[in-house]
Amino acid sequence: MNSDVIVIGGGASGMMAAYKAAIGGNSVVLLEKNEKLGKKIYITGKGRCNVTNACDFDTLVSQIVSNNKFMFSALKSFSNYDLYALLEDNGCKLKIERGDRVFPQSDHASDVNKAFSKLLSNSGVNIELDTEVKEIIKDGDSFFVKATKHNRKIIYEAAKVIICTGGMSYPSTGSTGDGYRFAEAFDIKVNEPLPALVPLTASENDCFKLSGVSLKNVEASFYDLNNKNKKVCSFFGEMLFTHFGISGPIILSASSLLTKGISEGKKYVLEIDLKPALSDEKLDERILRDFAEVSNMQIDNALSKLIISSLRLPILKRAGIAPDKKVHDVTKEERKKLVRAIKHFDFTINGTRGFNEAIITQGGICLKNINPKTMESKQVNGLYFAGEVLDIDAYTGGFNLQLAFSTGAAAGSSV
Numbered sequence: 001m002n003s004d005v006i007v008i009g010g011g012a013s014g015m016m017a018a019y020k021a022a023i024g025g026n027s028v029v030l031l032e033k034n035e036k037l038g039k040k041i042y043i044t045g046k047g048r049c050n051v052t053n054a055c056d057f058d059t060l061v062s063q064i065v066s067n068n069k070f071m072f073s074a075l076k077s078f079s080n081y082d083l084y085a086l087l088e089d090n091g092c093k094l095k096i097e098r099g100d101r102v103f104p105q106s107d108h109a110s111d112v113n114k115a116f117s118k119l120l121s122n123s124g125v126n127i128e129l130d131t132e133v134k135e136i137i138k139d140g141d142s143f144f145v146k147a148t149k150h151n152r153k154i155i156y157e158a159a160k161v162i163i164c165t166g167g168m169s170y171p172s173t174g175s176t177g178d179g180y181r182f183a184e185a186f187d188i189k190v191n192e193p194l195p196a197l198v199p200l201t202a203s204e205n206d207c208f209k210l211s212g213v214s215l216k217n218v219e220a221s222f223y224d225l226n227n228k229n230k231k232v233c234s235f236f237g238e239m240l241f242t243h244f245g246i247s248g249p250i251i252l253s254a255s256s257l258l259t260k261g262i263s264e265g266k267k268y269v270l271e272i273d274l275k276p277a278l279s280d281e282k283l284d285e286r287i288l289r290d291f292a293e294v295s296n297m298q299i300d301n302a303l304s305k306l307i308i309s310s311l312r313l314p315i316l317k318r319a320g321i322a323p324d325k326k327v328h329d330v331t332k333e334e335r336k337k338l339v340r341a342i343k344h345f346d347f348t349i350n351g352t353r354g355f356n357e358a359i360i361t362q363g364g365i366c367l368k369n370i371n372p373k374t375m376e377s378k379q380v381n382g383l384y385f386a387g388e389v390l391d392i393d394a395y396t397g398g399f400n401l402q403l404a405f406s407t408g409a410a411a412g413s414s415v
Helices: 012-023 041-047 057-062 068-077 080-089 110-122 178-185 205-209 249-263 280-293 309-319 332-343 399-414
Strands: 002-008 028-031 064-066 094-097 101-104 126-128 131-139 142-149 152-163 190-196 200-202 214-224 227-241 245-247 268-273 345-352 360-365 383-385
Touching: 002 012, 002 142, 002 178, 012 028, 012 110, 012 152, 012 399, 028 152, 041 110, 057 064, 057 068, 064 068, 068 399, 080 094, 080 110, 080 399, 131 152, 131 178, 152 178, 152 399, 178 190, 178 360, 190 249, 200 249, 205 309, 214 249, 227 249, 227 268, 245 249, 245 345, 249 268, 249 345, 249 360, 280 332, 309 332, 309 345, 332 345, 383 399
Parallel strands: 002 028, 002 152, 028 126, 152 383
Antiparallel strands: 094 101, 131 142, 142 152, 190 360, 200 245, 200 345, 214 227, 214 268, 227 245, 268 345
């Protein structure tokens, strides 16, 4: 089966690449091994699909964790505003929520996929579902893509191939690292794929006992266990204790800066400041005021206005204060330890939950070998890469999908 362009992978970057290639006048075949396109899009944003972010260019770039300079050209050529307009013009009405996060007005991720189905249909893209690519071979100026469909072997031929197979996160959606294998067959370097935006595991029993407890407006700071003076990162916001460790928005963001070290065997100290708005002195003053009102009460109950019930026993244990101790018997030194326990609620981070629970993949196709304007390989003419298969990743907030759409647009337009 011959065409001008073959796009492998029907996720965000693949659908965009196929559409852009087709409106450029090419005959395009889109190969997807799943039974439908955009399978991962359906589960993003808890099924609502945080499709992009309505921030300005500088803010968008600042949210890219790995290789942000590489993205300048692609984001300028196809921006978050371009994506916004494209979706709205094709029936997917959008809304902007807290943090400039953009969602379909319907809160249904399926509306994003419907818009792209319309675009692909109108532009004449030939979509082949349930088609798994096994091998890509280049002979002269042509690529031969060997695939299977319902146990039937098919060979597709094209002058150009765009690989949009995703990373390794959520393998149930089809992201199983196929693109890395295809790249390595052409001697294209692949940086080690790692789980990112992923929950973290902890060592302490205190952590597991707190499973289900959610914290808001806290500051989570991470330090190298072997050099506790070295702060790796710090985030403010919401987090969650789990049966294995910790999760939640600020933990997922931090994981993207820790995952490489964790893969190398490093451990980190997580220091949670439960009252980041108060200095040690102000917190001590607050505790004194609370204690003055209930001097005959047990300290566990006396802290009810300051600390949620589930945290009080772990905090007192770390401060070395018996929970039934009367407030009027608490010494100045014990109060000092109490302040420290509240401002430095520490845990040891020893791992991640892996690709099955990672939102994205960090690592991938080495960008030194990719043209940032076109996404074409510098080693293999006519071979392009887009989306999560590339060594680019960002924090949560719609940024990773925007990277996929922008790189897909760059590749599709350049063919």
